[in-house]
Amino acid sequence: MSHAYDPERLASPSCPLPAGSDRVTLSHGAGAGASARLFDELLWPRLGSELLGARHDGAVLPVDRGRLAFTTDTFVVSPLFFPGGDIGRLAVHGTLNDLAMCGARPLALSCGLVLEEGLPLATLERIADSLGQAARAAGVPFATGDTKVVERGKGDGLFVNTAGIGAVPDGRDLRPARVQPGDAILVSGSLGCHGAAVLSVREDLGFESEIVSDTENLTGLVEDLLEAVPGAHCLRDPTRGGVGAALHEIAAVAGLEIGLDEAAVPVDEPVAAACELLGLDPLFLACEGRALVFVAESEATRALAALRAHPLGRGAVRLGQVAAGSARVVMQTRMGTRRLLPLPAGEPLPRIC
């Protein structure tokens, strides 16, 4: 399929929307006509890149020698807009951060959109704006993409899938299996802001707060960290399931005991208050702009200083330490006692009392 396109014309913000409807219809997914107009007039001006402009079935990228990191993530957040971001910004940062955790420098992104019939085009515009802004801010192009429309009732407005590839410089290996007994565990900032921000705007909960999602691109923070501490053992962004779930996963893969210091767990006061109210644990709420860092004890101070020197890591703290032993997460409580950190059964749900 090929379309004539004129970047000059299409880049103009005044280009009209597809005529006849202000909402997504099934014809927007039909592959021609309205579908082509949706791409040309709405998506291209916001997400366009040289690679995307080739209008090929896929993007063809030059490859250097070395290793590539490749990741994908699908975003189904509800509501689509929340304090501090929206599904578009989240979809770009989520994939860039997965690359960053692999120690990769991002090269290109893909974007797959699943639109529900009836979605206001104005909503799609806002999200496409946000996808484009986040990718441009990171300096990473959308190389390829896809749009499908599903019947009304078969989607929740809009789903976004992004994938990303990045180049991994020689010598970097940040897999969970590299975590060692004695490693210090650091986190780049306070926990649970994203999860709490999304909960705060769910209409069925309806509490008022000033909590803002922490969604950010961590590429720069990770580059600064790895420059200071090239031998860091493992990085992880604690998204769904939060820091608690991430630590459980790493303990299981590394076969080591993770010790967590309750008094060190950084939680902003509004998030702590929301969690008190709803009976949730900030350790298990999603973060979208935080990194967990495992480094040798001898490098912990340098790593912490590198994190704190970056604007996105000012709140970095030391959370605990890895020990030999069985795969489990042990909390040193504020009271000085030790207990296992249990993994919750499912999605965090407000308790009865």
Next chain:
Amino acid sequence: MRFVDEYRDPDLARRLADAVLARASRRWTVMEVCGGQTHAILASGLDALVRERVELLHGPGCPVCVTPLETLDRAQALVERPDVTLCSFGDMLRVPGSHGDLFGARARGGDVRVVYSPLDAARLAAREPARRVVFLAVGFETTAPAVAAAARWARKQGLANFQLLVSHVRVPPALEAIASAPDRRVDAFLAAGHVCTVMGTQEYEPIAARHRMPIVATGFEPADILQGLLQAVDQLERGAAEVEIQYRRAVRPEGNPAARALLEEVFEVADRPWRGIGTLPGGGLRLRGSYAAFDAERVFPEVTGAGAAESPDCRADAVLRGILRPPECPEFGRACTPDHPLGAPMVSAEGACAAYFAYRAPEPEEDPP
């Protein structure tokens, strides 16, 4: 966070724990009644701070756990009706009935929604008059006033499409059952502070007197719980058996008169089956006749719950009465886990068995002789 951090101060907690150890001349057994207290005790490891002199037993105060299978099955059967929207609190929807949980019913196409307040369910009924909205009303005296408020609001609005499937339970009959068990292990109770905030403490006087047991209405933060323990141990050492209030910032002896009046208007005391314990006389609440039009059991009499038999291996009765500690049960952590609960106390995170399982100490737990 103000009004919270003060009660989580580790130094204060240590001083209180040391005072408990110093005051106790022997090892006492104290039961905390409420699942919220159980959660706080295990999350902070308070049991370990006083283990030398106090054995803490987790009580039956998890409303999710004690909701009978028959009620859960009835809720499942209601969800199968295409006109019914079933609402409840989030953790209620995860509790397995005889045929899976309500999230499973939703996956099969049932209209099941999580609400944070019963009033949200009533408002949903007002907004969607074509739906029959049923709220699965579970909880102790703490939750019941909000449900009563929803029922009263619905009656005022003349809502015909809002019903309550009521499984409210009352704390005092459960304490009576535990206190009067012939092989009782419990020496004193920490009563549930929030229940007492609503109901006051007068109902507990006869239980304390009849069974010669201290009862201390206690809060939920580490310092609250340790102070409640200190008061209970002090009474035990003195040979006293009084009702005391530790949670003074919330509890008055007379409770909350407005909430009690609301309960009185909408509900009456009734015998109720408790999952794992059996029917307790006066063990729960049911809607009064004047609210019959809002009672799902009366409006949908044809919808019943099968209530399959519990596993014969489950010792919930002994656990919930404080006779058996969960780790002493032969099935605990073996055939019975939170993923595959054999019975009531393992089904919700605040159930006694589930709490023990989740927060078990990393080292093998050793009780002093």
